[in-house]
Amino acid sequence: MIRILLAEGAPLLRGGLAALFDGMKDLDVVAAIGSGEQMLRTARSQRPDVALIDVGLPGMDGFAAARKLREAVPECSTVLMAGRCRNGDLRRAVAARASGFVLKDTSPGDLVDAIRRAANGARVVDPDVAFQELSSAKSPLTERESEVLSLASRGASAAQIAEDLFLTIGTVRNHLSRINRKVGAQNRIQAIRIAEEAGWL
Known part of the structure; x- marks a missing residue:
């Protein structure tokens, strides 16, 4: 059984994702919450296997939450989820030591597969995100x-x-x-x- 902590700011999406995962025999949503601060408290007590984190979490964004979660519960894999593909997001995810990065318009099957792969220690990156990162220009700033x-x-x-x-x-x-x-x-x-x-x- 893969224990999932779901951190999504939008209540409707949070509920839909929780229902999707609860419909799988090998997935168990131990908590579905809406803020980064709450996520860290819950992760320390629940010790999930995988955390699916919205990058747009209110208060503490998903990148910061993933970084802090890695420090607090190092055995928990993190998959970051974004509504749109922005340049630099994959670099931020890697810097936060996330296990994966997916877009919110991914199919339910692909999302479930990403959770399972992350739980097994694999890296999971949405192809659109990877392509965006590869095509982005290098910063001209020192x-x-x-x-x-x-x-x-x-x-x-x-x-x-x-x-x-x-x-x-x-x-x-x-x-x-x-x-x-x-x-x-x-x-x-x-x-x-x-x-x-x-x-x-």
Whole structure:
């Protein structure tokens, strides 16, 4: 019996997935929850074999939840699930040490197969996600520019970024100007959006 922890933000989809898995003789949904924080508490008590995690979980996103789950319950395999294929998602999944990445429009049979394969220690990647990752452009940003833009994306001001990275405010502003030129943005907000869509953040 494969014990599954289901973490999906949308109640209707969560219920449908739980019903799908409960209809399989070898699958047992030990919990179906809607937030990352709740998922970690439940995983520690239930010790599931596989966690199916929505990347868009409220509060703590699925990538962060998968990473923390790997630390808290290392024997649990994680399969991340997304509504659409974005550049960089597969890299984020690998960085979070997830066992797999599937799209929400996958067939029920393929999803069940992914859960079973993950439980057996296999890697599971949706072909569309793999193709998207292979075709995505390499980031034009340096490591320092990526750090600056990452902090900016979390709402940090130039002064806060300078303090966090031990730089002068002028240096931070120069970095932001170079970032805008490299990604073809007119301002910081647009640069963040472009970088996120390209999977560079």
